[in-house]
Amino acid sequence: MKTTQTNTKKQAAAAASAAQHFLASYGNDLEAAVNALRGAYTSTIRAPRHQSSGPVLVRTENLSKQYKVGKQHIAALDNVSIEIHEGEFVAFTGPSGSGKSTLLQLIGGLDKPSQGIVTIGEQNLTKLSDRALSNFRNKTIGFVFQFFYLQPFLNLRTNLTVPAIFARTRRKDRLLAADQLAEAVGLKDRLSHLPKEMSGGQMQRAAIARALLNKPKLILADEPTGNLDSANGDAIVELFEKVRKDFGTTIIVVTHDPKVAAHADREIVLKDGKVISL
Amino acid sequence: MIRVYDATMLALTKLRTRKVRLAITIIVSGLLFSGLAGASFIIRGAINGVTDFNREGLGNRYITQEYGQASFTFTSDETVLNRAVAIQKDLVARKKAAAKDLDIPYDPSTEMPAVQEFDTGGGGKARSLNFSTPAGRQTIAEYEAAHPVPGQTDLDHIAKPYKPKAFYVSRQLPYDLGGTRLQVLKNGQESFDQQQGGKGMFGPTSGTDSFVSSWSVMSTDLLKPFILPGQNLAQGADGSAPIIVPRSAAEQLLQLKQLPASASAKARLDRTKEIRAKAPSVRFSVCYRNSTSASLLDQAIATKAEMDKNKNTKDYQKPSLVYGLPTEPCGAVPIIRDVRTYDEKILAQHQTQFNQMFGEEAPQQQTVSFRIVGIVPDIDSSTGAIGVGQIMRSLVTSSLGSNWYMPIDQLSINPLFAKLFTISVATGGAPTYYTEFKTAADAKRFIEKENCDLDYSHFGPNQDPLAYCLAKNKPFTVTAYGNNSLALESASRTFAKFFKLAALAVSVIAAVIMMGTVGRMIADSRRETAVFRAIGAKKLDIAQIYIIYAICLSLLIAGFALTIGFVGASLANHHYSSDLTVQAINAFNATNLNKTFTLYAFYWPDILLLVGLSVTAGLLSAAFPLLRNLRRNPIRDMRDDT
Numbered sequence A: 001m002k003t004t005q006t007n008t009k010k011q012a013a014a015a016a017s018a019a020q021h022f023l024a025s026y027g028n029d030l031e032a033a034v035n036a037l038r039g040a041y042t043s044t045i046r047a048p049r050h051q052s053s054g055p056v057l058v059r060t061e062n063l064s065k066q067y068k069v070g071k072q073h074i075a076a077l078d079n080v081s082i083e084i085h086e087g088e089f090v091a092f093t094g095p096s097g098s099g100k101s102t103l104l105q106l107i108g109g110l111d112k113p114s115q116g117i118v119t120i121g122e123q124n125l126t127k128l129s130d131r132a133l134s135n136f137r138n139k140t141i142g143f144v145f146q147f148f149y150l151q152p153f154l155n156l157r158t159n160l161t162v163p164a165i166f167a168r169t170r171r172k173d174r175l176l177a178a179d180q181l182a183e184a185v186g187l188k189d190r191l192s193h194l195p196k197e198m199s200g201g202q203m204q205r206a207a208i209a210r211a212l213l214n215k216p217k218l219i220l221a222d223e224p225t226g227n228l229d230s231a232n233g234d235a236i237v238e239l240f241e242k243v244r245k246d247f248g249t250t251i252i253v254v255t256h257d258p259k260v261a262a263h264a265d266r267e268i269v270l271k272d273g274k275v276i277s278l
Numbered sequence B: 001m002i003r004v005y006d007a008t009m010l011a012l013t014k015l016r017t018r019k020v021r022l023a024i025t026i027i028v029s030g031l032l033f034s035g036l037a038g039a040s041f042i043i044r045g046a047i048n049g050v051t052d053f054n055r056e057g058l059g060n061r062y063i064t065q066e067y068g069q070a071s072f073t074f075t076s077d078e079t080v081l082n083r084a085v086a087i088q089k090d091l092v093a094r095k096k097a098a099a100k101d102l103d104i105p106y107d108p109s110t111e112m113p114a115v116q117e118f119d120t121g122g123g124g125k126a127r128s129l130n131f132s133t134p135a136g137r138q139t140i141a142e143y144e145a146a147h148p149v150p151g152q153t154d155l156d157h158i159a160k161p162y163k164p165k166a167f168y169v170s171r172q173l174p175y176d177l178g179g180t181r182l183q184v185l186k187n188g189q190e191s192f193d194q195q196q197g198g199k200g201m202f203g204p205t206s207g208t209d210s211f212v213s214s215w216s217v218m219s220t221d222l223l224k225p226f227i228l229p230g231q232n233l234a235q236g237a238d239g240s241a242p243i244i245v246p247r248s249a250a251e252q253l254l255q256l257k258q259l260p261a262s263a264s265a266k267a268r269l270d271r272t273k274e275i276r277a278k279a280p281s282v283r284f285s286v287c288y289r290n291s292t293s294a295s296l297l298d299q300a301i302a303t304k305a306e307m308d309k310n311k312n313t314k315d316y317q318k319p320s321l322v323y324g325l326p327t328e329p330c331g332a333v334p335i336i337r338d339v340r341t342y343d344e345k346i347l348a349q350h351q352t353q354f355n356q357m358f359g360e361e362a363p364q365q366q367t368v369s370f371r372i373v374g375i376v377p378d379i380d381s382s383t384g385a386i387g388v389g390q391i392m393r394s395l396v397t398s399s400l401g402s403n404w405y406m407p408i409d410q411l412s413i414n415p416l417f418a419k420l421f422t423i424s425v426a427t428g429g430a431p432t433y434y435t436e437f438k439t440a441a442d443a444k445r446f447i448e449k450e451n452c453d454l455d456y457s458h459f460g461p462n463q464d465p466l467a468y469c470l471a472k473n474k475p476f477t478v479t480a481y482g483n484n485s486l487a488l489e490s491a492s493r494t495f496a497k498f499f500k501l502a503a504l505a506v507s508v509i510a511a512v513i514m515m516g517t518v519g520r521m522i523a524d525s526r527r528e529t530a531v532f533r534a535i536g537a538k539k540l541d542i543a544q545i546y547i548i549y550a551i552c553l554s555l556l557i558a559g560f561a562l563t564i565g566f567v568g569a570s571l572a573n574h575h576y577s578s579d580l581t582v583q584a585i586n587a588f589n590a591t592n593l594n595k596t597f598t599l600y601a602f603y604w605p606d607i608l609l610l611v612g613l614s615v616t617a618g619l620l621s622a623a624f625p626l627l628r629n630l631r632r633n634p635i636r637d638m639r640d641d642t
Helices: A002-025 A030-042 A100-107 A130-140 A156-166 A171-184 A200-212 A230-247 A258-263 B004-014 B019-054 B078-102 B134-146 B152-162 B208-214 B220-226 B247-253 B265-281 B291-309 B342-357 B386-395 B415-421 B425-429 B440-450 B465-471 B484-524 B526-534 B539-588 B604-631 B634-641
Strands: A056-069 A072-085 A089-093 A115-120 A141-144 A218-222 A250-254 A266-271 A274-277 B062-068 B115-121 B124-129 B164-172 B181-184 B215-218 B241-246 B283-289 B321-323 B335-338 B365-376 B404-407 B432-437 B476-481
Touching: A056 A100, A056 A250, A072 A100, A072 A115, A072 A250, A072 A266, A072 A274, A089 A100, A089 A230, A089 A258, A100 A115, A100 A218, A100 A250, A130 A141, A130 A156, A130 B539, A141 A200, A156 A171, A156 A200, A156 B004, A171 A200, A200 A218, A200 A230, A218 A230, A230 A250, A230 A258, B004 B539, B019 B484, B019 B539, B019 B604, B062 B440, B078 B115, B078 B124, B078 B134, B078 B342, B124 B134, B152 B164, B152 B432, B152 B440, B152 B476, B164 B220, B181 B208, B181 B291, B208 B215, B208 B247, B208 B404, B215 B220, B220 B365, B220 B404, B241 B247, B247 B265, B247 B365, B265 B365, B265 B539, B283 B291, B291 B321, B365 B404, B365 B415, B432 B440, B440 B476, B484 B526, B484 B539, B484 B604, B526 B539, B526 B604, B526 B634, B539 B604
Parallel strands: A089 A250, A089 A266, A141 A218, A218 A250, B215 B404, B241 B365
Antiparallel strands: A056 A072, A056 A115, A266 A274, B062 B432, B062 B476, B115 B124, B164 B215, B164 B432, B181 B283, B241 B404, B283 B365, B321 B335
């Protein structure tokens, strides 16, 4: 009996310790931790965890970013060093203002770090000129946004070709690629439609297809399901899985959505500009 | 840089946003430019029209007109006046002696003074020469002999460096004919209305009565382009002298009623055709009476009036010698009653002898026959509506002017003409010279370098123009003549200058207006720019899209402006073309009566300038917002939007 009580106490202490540890992994952010738990238990999608052993594609070293607001300097990122391998599906999570979007933008070369370096493959982005960086982004990185950002007056086919326009790809080649990608994302029958004639889920699939047009090694998605309902959100996660599988593309997603995070190979949790869990 | 096709496709999507603002911008800026476009179409059309019609006259010939400034201050010069007084004194002395010899009465106080004295106001007195007295005439003749006005020899000298091709000359009938009377016989009849036919500086400017005030002779070569088909400038077999007459005179001689000012263009064109067809068949006569004959006629008219007045007066005594009106046109003045005594007749005979001793001619009258060989428009032509006429006159001047022109060789054929045209240089008989050059540049240079310009900021009010010009070693006042190409070239240059300045001003205003729209559009597109930058667009690619957008907007504005301008010019053409055609046919004596004056033309340099400036305005309007936009952080723009 005593042994049983002792075991119960030990189990309770272990559970409390695990809970504390779990909470700590979310930076003691109860809301984030609860969301993560809810996602883990309510998700209907269980993608097999993929353990990448490929070479490192994305590396940040001591990456910091400070913004000046009035006379104050606010650290959006503080000494972040991470590595992401080729073919990995990584989710950046953390509370609002934790620096996950900033990290994504620095990796995407959309912003310059205050300190540290970002390397994609062999290329140190911080050393590139604006022009070279644009070229690099165009060829190596695909972006997916929460609000899709498709061109309202261009039909889907032309919308998909926009990255290829900036790559000066021949019209015939880029239209062929657009058709193939539309088929891959299940939008073949919408090619002549304008964005306003499509649903939110269709628009996001279109945005993913657009991001893939120049066959990038890396897709950076900022809250890709943030503007979608649950079913469409699930479809997008499935699509990312498919993309990773079919094209071997590395995917980094910034998300608040536990379901998305749960399907990532790895979740990198940030809080107050610091990585608290890799 | 991305492909132009792709950049254009992306740029065109922007024209589909903010349509109301876009439409307002296109309309307002377009209307500004349309004013310029319309002005260009119309003015260039008018210049083209005039150039086209000008080929009918002295087209493609570069002629300048030269005339020596008249000297007028000598008429109040003390030395000259004293000389006139001396001549008068001598004349009176000689007349006194002659009267004594002939035993006739002579009262020197009846002589008009050679020098008149008049009040200058404020108690002052001044003297001036009386042109119409024999002493005054002699004084002028002496002065002119001593101070010759610049002539052909001077012109030869100054024109030589400019390689002149030919020289021509014209003379106008002096305005003081010393009592001589000339009258166009209407329907072959002489008018005894004393108001008619008088010579004056400001005589009638139209109709047959303008003959005396504007009868001219001119070098044959300058008249040739203006003669009617089938006509020539030679002396007629019937002894008629060829003459080019003002249109209104031809109408009168053909006994056609003048058309009202409101007559349609077709009616006026038909009238022109009629005049041209019938005019060559017209012969008309001018009655010449020397001063003695004119004086006798005046006496006959006055006597008749007096006798008519006293017809019922019982004790009215008719004069012993009565002259009657001529029984045939331009006939001698007959004596219709002569009840003078023998002594009276002897006295009259002596008086005539006395008068002839002092320059009076025997009465002489003569009919001179003319035939019409050409038509020129009247100065105040009523052939066009007022507005059109004014427009036309502001653009063109008829090559010849509106005188009655006779070939100058008539002066050597008919002694009467020679006598009339050389009465006195000082009273307007001085020749006008013309120089023809091989190129417009030579003519232009000649005018610029050799014209004596009476610039009133330097030319004093009491200064003698001739002396002023001679002092500057520029004896002639030189202007472009006959060939409107010099004037047209100048008009074209002036318009081009105006057009450029106005276009520049309009462009600046349009740029400001467009900046509102382009700036707003670029600001609206920040998020899109940020997305494009994220997916690999370079700053230059973004700039290219907006530049093409601005160019497209500018081209729409230019297209709108050109359309509106063309519509305006077409309306103007629709309204005025037929009037201008008639005006031009008359002004230039066009042989092709089917020619039309089109009031619009596409002058490509103007159109390209307009389009270019519109595009420049568009680019300027885009430059500042674009530079600002490209400096922005794309992340911030994406974030601002979400």
